Amino acid sequence: SDNEIVLSNLRTESEALLIRAAVIQIGRGRIFPSQLGAGLKFSAYPASIIKDADSAIPLIEAPMVELMPAIREMENILIVGGTRAGKTTLLQHLESERIQAGKTIALDSHAVPGQWAGQSIGAGREYGLIKNAMISLISLMDERHKKRTGGVENFEEITTIIDEFTLLPGYLKEIDYNVQKYSFPMLTEGRKVKMCAMWGIHSDRAKPMGLEGAADLKECFDVMIYLKKVKGHYFAICDFGDGKEDQRYALPGPYRNGSANGPLSLPEPEPEAEAEAEGDSILDLNVEPENSEQVVVDCYLETGSYSKAFRLLYELENNKSYEGAIGGNQTAKIKAILDKNDIAHPAKAL
Known part of the structure; x- marks a missing residue:
C-alpha cells in the first residue's frame, strides 16, 4: 500500500541520516563502534582523550x-x-x-x-x-x-x-x-x-x-x-x-582521616614449623620489561641499589635467594626500566 511505501521510504531516509551522523562523529573522534553486525552499537570516548580542537561543537564527557x-x-x-x-x-x-x-x-x-x-x-x-x-x-x-x-x-x-x-x-x-x-x-x-x-x-x-x-x-x-x-x-x-x-x-576525592577504632585483641601466635618449599618460578627477568616493570621500579625505590633491587625482584618472583653475581646485563635491565618510567637514579644523574 501507499502507507507502507511511505513508511519504508521514511525508514530508509532515517537510517541514512543516522549512518551519516555516525560517520561524522567517528571522523571527529568522538565515538567508536563497540559492537558490529546486525546489532551495531557505538560508544563515546571521554572528552579528556578526544583530540578535536578545531571543532566548534562542545565536547561532552561520557558519563561515569x-x-x-x-x-x-x-x-x-x-x-x-x-x-x-x-x-x-x-x-x-x-x-x-x-x-x-x-x-x-x-x-x-x-x-x-x-x-x-x-x-x-x-x-x-x-x-x-x-x-x-x-x-x-x-x-x-x-x-x-x-x-x-x-x-x-x-x-x-x-x-x-x-x-x-x-x-x-x-x-x-x-x-x-x-x-x-x-x-x-x-x-x-x-x-x-x-x-x-x-x-x-x-x-x-x-x-x-x-x-x-x-x-x-x-x-x-x-x-x-x-x-x-x-x-x-x-x-x-x-x-x-x-x-x-x-x-x-x-574515584572518590582526597581522603580526610576519621576517628580511629580501638585496637583489635588478637590471640598470641603459636610457634610454627619452617615454611614449606614453594614451586618453580613462573616469571624471571628474561621477560619483556612491561610485564614486570612496575615491580622493578618498586624494588629499586625500596632498596636504592641496582644489585639489591635485582636480588629482591628475583626473590619475589622465585621465592628463593639469588646466589649468583650481579652482572652488567642485569643492571642494564634495571636501568632501562627506570629510565622508561622516568625514575631518577644515580646513573641518570651522572
Whole structure:
C-alpha cells in the first residue's frame, strides 16, 4: 500500500541520516563502534582523550558511575594499580566505611601516623609484627569457626587492609613465613565468620600475592578494581567476576582521616614449623620489561641499589635467594626500566 511505501521510504531516509551522523562523529573522534553486525552499537570516548580542537561543537564527557556505591557491599576487594595510581586513597575511603560496622586492621610497613583510621601494624618496616598479626588473624578465624559449629553467628566484622602486597611475600619469606598460609584461608574461609580482606597490589597475577595454585584468582575476590590514568584523568574499571567491564567508574576525592577504632585483641601466635618449599618460578627477568616493570621500579625505590633491587625482584618472583653475581646485563635491565618510567637514579644523574 501507499502507507507502507511511505513508511519504508521514511525508514530508509532515517537510517541514512543516522549512518551519516555516525560517520561524522567517528571522523571527529568522538565515538567508536563497540559492537558490529546486525546489532551495531557505538560508544563515546571521554572528552579528556578526544583530540578535536578545531571543532566548534562542545565536547561532552561520557558519563561515569560513582565507584563507592557500586562496591560498598563487596566483602573481599582487590585494588590493582601502579605507583601513585590512588590505591592507598581508595583503601582509606573504603576503610572509613568499614570502620562504621566493625574493626579494621592495616598491615602496612610504610604507614605514617594518621594514615589509617583503625589499628595499624608494621610501620617502620616491622615485617616480624606483620607476620605475627597474620598468624594471629588465622588463629582468630579458627576460633570463630569452632564457635560457628556451636551456633554462634554474631561475630564482629573485621577487615584486614594491606596497602602494598607486592613486596610482602618476599620480605615475609626472609623471616620464614609463607604468606600463602595467610592468603588462602583468609580469602576463602574468612567471610563465613565476618573476616574480610581489602588489598592493594600492582598486578592481578597470583604469584605476587602468594596465591600459586589458585584455580581462578577472581573466585577469591568479590571485585577486582583496576585503577587507570588517561591524559591526566583517573578512573577505575571493575571486574565483578565475569570479566572487566567497559563502564568507567569515578574515584572518590582526597581522603580526610576519621576517628580511629580501638585496637583489635588478637590471640598470641603459636610457634610454627619452617615454611614449606614453594614451586618453580613462573616469571624471571628474561621477560619483556612491561610485564614486570612496575615491580622493578618498586624494588629499586625500596632498596636504592641496582644489585639489591635485582636480588629482591628475583626473590619475589622465585621465592628463593639469588646466589649468583650481579652482572652488567642485569643492571642494564634495571636501568632501562627506570629510565622508561622516568625514575631518577644515580646513573641518570651522572
